Amino acid sequence: MIYPPALEALMAALRCLPGVGQKTAQRMAFQLLQRERDGARQLARSLDQALDELGHCRDCRMFSQGDLCPICASDKRDDALLCVVESPADVAALESHTDYRGRYFVLLGRLSPLDGIGPEELGLARLAERMADAAVQEVIVATNPTVEGEATAHYIAELARAAGIAVTRIAHGVPVGGELEYVDGGTLAHALSGRRQVE
Amino acid sequence: MIYPPALEALMAALRCLPGVGQKTAQRMAFQLLQRERDGARQLARSLDQALDELGHCRDCRMFSQGDLCPICASDKRDDALLCVVESPADVAALESHTDYRGRYFVLLGRLSPLDGIGPEELGLARLAERMADAAVQEVIVATNPTVEGEATAHYIAELARAAGIAVTRIAHGVPVGGELEYVDGGTLAHALSGRRQVE
Secondary structure (H helix, E strand, O other): OOHHHHHHHHHHHOOOOOOOHHHHHHHHHHHHHHHHHHHHHHHHHHHHHHHHEEEEEOOOOOOOOOOOOOHHHHOEEEEEEEEEOOOHHHHHHHHHHHOOOOEEOOOOOOEEEHHOOOOOOOOOOHHHHHHHHOOOOOEEEEOOOOOHHHHHHHHHHHHHHOOOEEEEEEOOOOOOOOOOHHHOHHHHHHHHHHOOOOO | OOOOOOHHHHHHOOOOOOOHHHHHHHHHHHHHHHHEEEEHHHHHHHHHHHHHOOOOOOOOOOOOOOOOHHHHHHOOOOEEEEEOOHHHHHHHHHHHHHHOOOEEEOOOOEEHHHEEEEEOOHHHHHHHHHHHHOOEEEEEOOOOHHHHHHHHHHHHHHHHHHHHOEEOOOOOOOOOOOOHHHHHHHHHHHHHHHOOOOO
16 A cells, blocks of 8 residues: 555545546545645535534425525425436436426436336325325426436336326427438438427 | 636636646536535635645655655655656656655656746756765666657756766557557657667
């Protein structure tokens, strides 16, 4: 062992970050200790604060510092619409780029039996409770168009049908600005079979 | 702002890591909060411990938890040899892969006037003191073969000559296991001009 124990411990701890191996951890540790000591101290503080203060919203499972996240707490959102997404980042993307004003439900994952992720881990019981709320009229399923995302979408659609609520799925097809020639086959097949009447 | 303040603060703090932009910081923050809470707590502890306990060795400027690093404190090393490297990682590489048993001096950088890195930042005054030690007979310059590394090597060679000590530079040429065909031109020119008598 060439490095002092405190440095070895720091390099080992940095490897819990996604995509960080031994070399990257070493480079990060050197940069933090040589040039970013203030940043490193700030990072330690932010980690502690986030771990202590952040939980999940009771209603939508989004990261939240309080019992309810600002979107669930707001009375300006449309209770009739409930959009189901996989990740908090999806909420951020929809809020930034669309004019959606309904409610959300964050699964924090997708059905993946091999990884031990079933309906319980995704909080689907809580989602069923939300659907039982008389105000909800449409469930918009916005899981990712992967095999697991589709399986999850199917499961949620069944839940919604059982509750007698309309279910929609966000459209999949050729990305806006994309060219047919460069779109993968699955997407193109999806785009053709999902064609719509021109109005 | 979609995310709670503690999460935004964590994502901002993660961006002090080298090569981490907004998307990566978000992915890291989600992973830490959803799946690596113990790792995140450990990372905060390790950062604090490293910042509190790690300094630089008085003699060689290597990261050290004490006043002297284990290599400088050891009486088993050869005082006649002093190897000058740019980074603590270079010491680790030399210790792992060579049988070098002399002393080290770590510059923690290279001469780069445009970045405000001059002889003072590299501790060259301390290096000159080390050279003044009667025991040192050879200074091995192992800076990287970049423009700045070569300038640094030149400066150190001048220092050593002024102190009346032999100076050597580690060999540059075709890497062992490499093929001439794929070696860059600069390295090949170096390898040819630095050719040695076959013994």
